Amino acid sequence: MPRWLYLVTFSSMAILLSACGDEEEEVSKYNNMPAEQIYLEARQEFGEGNYKKSVDTFDEVERQHPYSEWAPRAQIMSAYAQYQGQKYDDAVLTLERFIKLHPGNESAAYAYYLKALCYYEQISDVGRDQGMTQQALESLREVVTRFPNTDFARDAKLKLDLTEDHLAGKEMMVGRYYLERDEYLAAVNRFKYVIDHYQTTSHVPEALHRLVESYLKLGVADEATRYAAVLGHNFPGSEWYEHSYKLLKGEGLEPKKEDGIWNVF
Numbered sequence: 001m002p003r004w005l006y007l008v009t010f011s012s013m014a015i016l017l018s019a020c021g022d023e024e025e026e027v028s029k030y031n032n033m034p035a036e037q038i039y040l041e042a043r044q045e046f047g048e049g050n051y052k053k054s055v056d057t058f059d060e061v062e063r064q065h066p067y068s069e070w071a072p073r074a075q076i077m078s079a080y081a082q083y084q085g086q087k088y089d090d091a092v093l094t095l096e097r098f099i100k101l102h103p104g105n106e107s108a109a110y111a112y113y114l115k116a117l118c119y120y121e122q123i124s125d126v127g128r129d130q131g132m133t134q135q136a137l138e139s140l141r142e143v144v145t146r147f148p149n150t151d152f153a154r155d156a157k158l159k160l161d162l163t164e165d166h167l168a169g170k171e172m173m174v175g176r177y178y179l180e181r182d183e184y185l186a187a188v189n190r191f192k193y194v195i196d197h198y199q200t201t202s203h204v205p206e207a208l209h210r211l212v213e214s215y216l217k218l219g220v221a222d223e224a225t226r227y228a229a230v231l232g233h234n235f236p237g238s239e240w241y242e243h244s245y246k247l248l249k250g251e252g253l254e255p256k257k258e259d260g261i262w263n264v265f
Contacts, residue, residue, distance in 0.1 A: 035065035039074050046077065051085035054078075072098065076107050079114060088118040109143070113152035116140045120159055123166055130170050137163045161200065168198035168207075175210060184214045205231060209240035212247060221253055228255035 030038055042057035058081065061074035075098045082091035095115040099108060116139035122132045140163060143156040175190030191214065194207040208231040215224035228244040232255050235241055248254055 030060045030064050033064065035061050035068040035070035035074075038064060039070045039077075042074065042077065046081050046084075051081045051087075054081045055085070055087075055090075072102050072105055072107065075101075076111060076114075079111070083114060083118055083121075086121075088122055091115075091118050109147040109150050109152050112139070112143050112146060113156065116143050116156060116159075120163065123163065130167055133163060133166050133170075137167065164198050165201040165203065168194050168201040168203040171198070172203050172206060172210075175207070179210060179214060179217075182217070184218050188214045188218075205235045205238045205240040208235075209244045212244040216247060216251060221251070224248065225253055225256050231255075 038057060038061045042054045042061065045054035045057055055078050058074040058078035061068070062071045065071055075094065079091045079094040079098065082088075082094060092115055095111045095118075098105075098111050099115075102108065105111075116136060119132055119136035119139050123136055124130075124132065137160065140156045140160045144153045144160065147153050171190050171194045175187045175194070178184070178187035178190065188211060191207040191210045194201070194203055195211075198204070208227050211227040212224045212231070215221070215227065225248060228241075228248055231238065231241045231244055245255065
């Protein structure tokens, strides 16, 4: 073997052995250490903002003392540290494991809530894929359903409204895209979806107006006047009703109820 290759190999082995030694020393630090002491050390690291290091130390509680009362606490705190460090995928995995192992634990409600927050924090703008928003919606609903009388549920309800508004905004954006390209039937389907599925969001008045606009473009005056009537009945002071009214007047039409039906909700 050439001398230079021998020196490189020897140096590499020395570095590897040194790294292994450091790792063993770090792990052995917790051998025979009480669970509470490890947990408190992890809490100190967390309080100092060393989230990654605190995750490793919290995990050590479970490795060293898997059946202690501190193990579930450490697992929840590990997930929270991952959340604080914006390691959302890791936090979700930790929380799902906690829920599976400790479904009746007093922290179960918080685990579900924190999992929902991990998705909620990743909601992107309406111009991007809304898969994460949908996951946030489902997780927030699960918190409300499972733990209805908790503070977690109350906060989840507020975030649900924002999440639904976000999803409705996505549908409106796509609907406008179709409308601008004269694909009126496709636009109608999007705007109707907003009305059917996101009735409490801020996008409903515009969705009703866009239906008036789309049906006028399609030459279906009855549907246009019906949706204008619904808009006028539910949102009489809305700017969108003013726009719809002007559109109908321009066509010699006016909003009117049909068959005594004012409300499509």
